[in-house]
Amino acid sequence: MATPSKAARSPRANASSAAITSRDNRWLKEFRLALRGGLPTESGFVGVEGVRLVEEALRSACPIAAVLFSETGERHHERLAPLIDRPEIAIPILRTTDRLFEGVADTEHPQGVAALVKPRVASFDDLLRTPDSACSPLLVVLAGVQDPGNVGTILRTASAFGATGAVTAASGQSGTASPFSPKALRASAGAALHLPVLAGMSLPILLTQLHVANVRTLASCVHESADGGTPLLAPWDVDWCEPVALLVGNEGAGLPEEVERSADARIRIPMSSGIESLNAAAAAAVLFYEAARQRTRQQKRNS
Numbered sequence: 001m002a003t004p005s006k007a008a009r010s011p012r013a014n015a016s017s018a019a020i021t022s023r024d025n026r027w028l029k030e031f032r033l034a035l036r037g038g039l040p041t042e043s044g045f046v047g048v049e050g051v052r053l054v055e056e057a058l059r060s061a062c063p064i065a066a067v068l069f070s071e072t073g074e075r076h077h078e079r080l081a082p083l084i085d086r087p088e089i090a091i092p093i094l095r096t097t098d099r100l101f102e103g104v105a106d107t108e109h110p111q112g113v114a115a116l117v118k119p120r121v122a123s124f125d126d127l128l129r130t131p132d133s134a135c136s137p138l139l140v141v142l143a144g145v146q147d148p149g150n151v152g153t154i155l156r157t158a159s160a161f162g163a164t165g166a167v168t169a170a171s172g173q174s175g176t177a178s179p180f181s182p183k184a185l186r187a188s189a190g191a192a193l194h195l196p197v198l199a200g201m202s203l204p205i206l207l208t209q210l211h212v213a214n215v216r217t218l219a220s221c222v223h224e225s226a227d228g229g230t231p232l233l234a235p236w237d238v239d240w241c242e243p244v245a246l247l248v249g250n251e252g253a254g255l256p257e258e259v260e261r262s263a264d265a266r267i268r269i270p271m272s273s274g275i276e277s278l279n280a281a282a283a284a285a286v287l288f289y290e291a292a293r294q295r296t297r298q299q300k301r302n303s
Helices: 026-034 052-058 074-082 099-102 124-128 147-160 183-188 203-212 257-262 280-302
Strands: 048-049 063-067 092-097 111-118 140-141 165-169 197-201 218-219 244-248 266-269
Touching: 026 048, 026 063, 026 099, 026 111, 048 052, 048 183, 052 063, 052 074, 052 197, 063 074, 074 111, 124 165, 124 197, 140 147, 140 203, 140 280, 147 165, 147 183, 147 280, 165 203, 197 203, 203 218, 203 257, 218 257, 218 280, 244 280
Parallel strands: 063 092, 140 165, 140 244, 165 197, 218 244, 218 266
Antiparallel strands: 048 111, 063 111
16 A cells, blocks of 8 residues: 655645646656656656556555646546545646646656656665565576666566566666666566565675675676686576575676686576577576576475
8 A cells, every 4th residue: 555755744745736837846846857858856766657557656654745647647537536636645647637647757748647756765674574475585686788778677576576686787888777767667567666676786795795695696697608607507406495586687698607616506498409598687687587486396295
């Protein structure tokens, strides 16, 4: 259930039901920054757009600053009413014209509904907590994944196959796109708002902490190591019921060699000759499917 943010409790949040008609309105400026600009507001809120994403944001435990409807987007109010029309939530409901909504929206054909949401802040300890439905922590670490669409798709896939947390980090070669940008949130279908995500972590520090916490680190790779290095495993060679963190690297360059060497093992998907590699998101899907298969089988044995 969504909880009221500071913005929602402030005098500023006492929004009138009258439609906003000025593009200079302070609420529209925040929506424009968060959606079209792709940046968090001064208070740390990010923008979600479209009825499905807004619904996911409202169902999450994340604070909501406001929900904005356009004239045509008002048709979605009935679907969202059970989540927003409750006195104990007190989320400001704002309205504006179709033209002004198009000016703040990030999509080409907006559905006319958006929200400002503050992603929950996860700690390293949060990543190690195992939900009742899981046998152990299963983490995905995005290191230098630059395309926000790939970031969102990987988070959605990981969540669908039972991952319990995620980390984004720079790889030393490149940074990782924000999991809370509008494009990444759309690609994740809101999974980034439900999955504990630790964003902007230092990769060397993270690897050290995972080692101390006895979480096995697996470096996904597309080629044999020139010097042999750490063991190279197929997906079914891994015991995914143990605490595991899968490291996914840059779309083109993959993981840096020093990261591969420092991981407990390297993992590679066997493929037909002539095919060098898979897209980062597709590879993550294959690996997490194998993880889900093993973990589901283990749960059935224990039940």
